[in-house]
Amino acid sequence: MAAPLSIAFFASSLVSAYWNGAATYYRGMVRALSGLGHRITFYEPDAYDRQAHRDIEDPEWATVVVYPATEQGVFRSLEAAGGADLIIKASGVGVFDALLESEVLRLKRAGTQVVFWDVDAPATLERIAGDPRDPFRALIPLYDMVLTYGGGDPIVRAYRRFGARDCIPIYNALDPDTHFPVPPAPRLKADLSFLGNRLPDRERRVEEFFLSVAGKLPNRSFLLAGSGWQDKERSENVRYLGHLGTGDHNAFNCSSRAVLNVSRDGMARNGFSPATRVFEAAGAGACMITDRWDGIEQFFEPDREICVADNGDQVAEILERLTPSVAAAMGTRALARVRAHHTYAHRARQFQKIFAAGPVRRAYLGGAP
Incomplete structure (x- = not known):
């Protein structure tokens, strides 16, 4: 050593x-x-x-x-x-x-x-x-x-x-001692959840991959967490939590059918920049949907361990066909992958x-x- x-x-x-x-x-x-x-x-x-x-x-x-x-x-x-x-x-x-x-x-x-x-x-x-x-x-x-x-x-x-x-x-x-599967929390239940602060180089992509999807799927439930979104226009099926402490992140990731990752503009352009939340969500056994960026396959296998979308329409399509059993199986495979290859x-x-x-x-x- x-x-x-x-x-x-x-x-x-x-x-x-x-x-x-x-x-x-x-x-x-x-x-x-x-x-x-x-x-x-x-x-x-x-x-x-x-x-x-x-x-x-x-x-x-x-x-x-x-x-x-x-x-x-x-x-x-x-x-x-x-x-x-x-x-x-x-x-x-x-x-x-x-x-x-x-x-x-x-x-x-x-x-x-x-x-x-x-x-x-x-x-x-x-x-x-x-x-x-x-x-x-x-x-x-x-x-x-x-x-x-x-x-x-x-x-x-x-x-x-x-x-x-x-x-x-x-x-x-992933730090497996801090991010791991927990029982779902009813207050955090949704069909699709997104956690991220409101930043100028992320906002447009959140509009496309999350808020617009909620507008297209009025019968689905959406959960938004992170600082700065309080005055952001959103449809009635989007519930906003505000800042969410790290102590609630496991429950957040375990309570929705799917968790969304949206890259910031520069990270999407350059690729090879998985956000921390991707590994934390995988560590909780969550089913993830991510916007597309180069290098995803170095970390997770698309369509088996993570869903990949090019735009909001594809997010909506994925969400509509995502059954609870398929989502659970994908989350289980992502959990195994991240623990085997991507811990701190x-x-x-x-x-x-x-x-x-x-x-x-x-x-x-x-x-x-």
């Missing part, structure tokens, strides 16, 4: 999923890495009212440092993180991202690597491609490595074109293999490798 690492992790939040879709990804990865003996200190800002909407208490498998959302708070946390074997700056911290992206690089020392972990790579790459003056462009070659939680070869090639020394996807996965234990072993050889020694030569 490789020597345990001391890891300083700067990201949005480990303890709160409120307006923080990456929370379960961070929890799964950090917990699995801790299980391999690595020591993680997770630095998160006191921002966006997340601490008032905690889903979990400080866990035993990480040290959580909540710092004030101020420049002083950032610099104090950076000072505390100095000396770690590995320092990670995740995308989308939410406050002082640009400051953190430049200042973590000052912590590089012999034996200390600094890594950028992009949990929304399509959005990051589209942003910097559209703005030659974006300060992050010049910083990419200075990081020892870029990790992403999806995107496959298209994202890897794009990051290398911007000078990344290396770029490796570590995909979303698998991802943590991949992470450990990446860093087992010590600091990355690949020389930056400029341009695409």
Whole structure:
């Protein structure tokens, strides 16, 4: 086994999923890495009212440092993180991202690597491609490595074109200790359910793959959960829950005939970006319907472990022919697949293999490798 690492992790939040879709990804990865003996200190800002909407208490498998959302708070946390074997700056911290992206690089020392972990790579790459003056462009070659939680070869090639020394996807996965089958909850029953916050690069696709389907199938029931949809126009057969804490996610996934996944625009364009909810729903044994994106077959077998739709009309067709027995069988097969191949234990072993050889020694030569 490789020597345990001391890891300083700067990201949005480990303890709160409120307006923080990456929370379960961070929890799964950090917990699995801790299980391999690595020591993680997770630095998160006191921002966006997340601490008032905690889903979990400080866990035993990480040290959580909540710092004030101020420049002083950032610099104090950076000072505390100095000396770690590995320092990670995740995308989308939410406050002082640009400051953190430049200042973590000052912590590089012999034996200390600094890594950028992009949990929304399509959005990051589209942003910097559209703005030659974006300060992050010049910083990419200075990081020892870029990790992403999806995107496959298209994202890897794009990051290398911007000078990344290396770029490796570590995909979303399942934590079987937190996401598993539970009895259905009557209050969460529906024919089709969707869970996701209202975001500009997702809203149009939610309209097409979910809300329009509800309008076409007035005799079916639909359940919408996530922050920000309260004033969104929807038909009478769509019930809205608002923010749904992670403690209710298993019941949410187990109470509907099918659960819908809708990708954000950039992730759909690039493909190879399964959302965390796909693995969580599979871990609960749910029958899933997803919009189509390249790379699905690397994670689930279409029409056997997951239903795939090109548009809202196809979602409606799938839902109309989906019997309870067919849905249950598909969910069972998805559960077996995800537990066998796509847990955070698998991802943590991949992470450990990446860093087992010590600091990355690949020389930056400029341009695409």
